Amino acid sequence: MKKVADPQQVTCNNCNAANATGYCKDCGQFLCTECISTHKKWALFANHQLKSLDEVATSQLKQEATLTCSTHNKKMNFYCETCDSVLCRDCTIGTHKGHEYDLVSASYTKHSQDLEDSLNLVKGKIKALKKVMSALSEREGEIRERGEGVLEEIHNMVEEMVNVLRQSERKLTEQARKVTDAKLKVLSEQVKSAEMSLSLLEDVENYVEQSLKTGSPQQVLRSKKQMMERMNGVTAEINVEELYPKEKADFVLSKDIKSLHHIGDIVSYSSTALQQCRVKKIDCISPAGKAISFSLSIEAPDSSLLSAPLSSLRCSLVPVGKGDQPIRTTVTTTSTDPGVYRIQCSPSTNGTHTLKVQVYDVQLKNASLVIPFNPYLDNITPVRTVTELKCPWGVAVSDNDNLIIAEYRGSCVTILDRERKKVKSLGGEEGSGDVKFSTPRCVTITPDKFILVTDRQVIQKINMDGYRIATVGQEGSGPLPFSNSVGIAISPISGQVYIADKDNDRVQVFNPDLTFSLSFGSKGSANGEFDYPHGIAIDSQGLVYVADCWNHRIQKFSPDGKFVGKFGTEGSGPGQLDSPYCLTIDTAATSLVYVSELGNNRISVFTSDGVFVSKFGCKGSDIGQFYHPKGLAFDKDGFLYVCDYRNNRLVIY
8 A cells, every 4th residue: 555645635636626535646746636536547545545446447436436426426425324325415305304414524533433443343353253263273173183092092903802712712611622622532432332332333233134034944943032022121221212303503603792802602502491582572674675674582591691602593473363374474583782783574463463482392482572564554545634724733523523623813712523523712813712713723622531731832722612720831941931832742641741941941840730841852953852842742651752943852761751763863864853843643543653753744653662664745735645744643443644734724544
């Protein structure tokens, strides 16, 4: 930047005016306001510095345009604070009459100071960020250095583990050889006994056959008694059953890895010991196309897991009450899960099955297995829709099979009869009873047949005729107040009421009389934390499932709010979730968890352990499509009801 003198002390080189306001690059002259307009490459003085040539070139047209008012063709010497624009004198008494304005020079001084103050904040941020960048660079070096150190530690640790494993290999090899030699020794003694007995029998056989061939009848008859006594004596002495193998090839590697120094033992099971084994655990029942797969483990008498060879293991399923034809299975295992066997089969139905397991020639005690879903259920199709609803949010089914629907935009609760025809509305402009709703969302029915409705900051308890029984809650974040209540469910075990308090990122629990009991959860993404929790469902054991909407997952809790597990990750693929909103559990049939997803506009189905089963629906308004599905419920006949919120309808599957 080129320094110039104070503009108050410089005269115009063109007309000798006392106050030069700018500088022309082409002719090198200092110019006043009048003369500067005749020059092309000029620049105003600012902070006693000449603007750079680049700035002059880019701002030339703007400066030329603002020197003269386009309406009155007069100099623009004023600045309107009201309109944030420069004016001529005629504008101040015309279109800008009554506005707050001042001379450009005065306004410039004031506003340039404001810009300087803001610029200082920017400079401060730049300085702070440079410190951050320096700290990040330093931390990067520390992390890389630590990473190299950890790699070396890993290498040393693995070398040590390999040495220990080699020692364990030598120990197990010695054990296996000892067991093998001991069994072979017993077998060798049996072989010797069998060979001696066979030789003795063959000698007798040869003697008798030779006598019959070469002896005369008189000689045979004379020796008959002696030969009979000899044959009877030999056959009586030899017990063929005792000569069958006493030792079985039933010794296995028990892969009970307790430590690096103990990775298993060679164990030999007798038939008596095998009879004491039992199926210990059945886990991870999951669909595999038209088939299912699950895992099981077998507990030995010493409480270790039995690791029998696959060739010795037989497994079958028999559906209970649906015929006694066994279902063939395929058994596999892996070296990574010692003692755990993977079973694959193709059942024709869901429900309870008897699991039969045989090891070698020993049948273990039967176990029970429940297949929670129908593997032949490829898709689900709607059977009916109920229209003319105003943004249905929540749905519940009463004991007499009526439907209770919360209409968000209708500010009412609507009741449909068994034929799914409208009986009446509670609340709203023309509804029955005295209850008034703000924005009703989710509904549930108490054991004594009252309706609970989440309504923004309160919970309303009403009867089936629309009369208010009680109102609980207020806006706030302490115990009892709500900040947007949504999902609601009642425990079939305790009768307690669980409510999702979404803007407070928690679940509140009330006693059956609606007195406060406890709350759990806080803002976050760790286990037990929430980000916008919505739907709630409770299974037959009292476990609580919460749709953790913006964490894109389902969390499972014990009745007292302790974290149990979770499933779902963000996405649109099978088993992934995008903004799960509401959920329900088919407790009467399969115990499957059905989840409505706002982001994916579909329903996803999981087992109670979070194993993905199926999904249906996509965005749209046609049959089988959704636009922001929300509330879900099952009736006693197994029909599923889905609140298709934006399509203003209820879909029945």
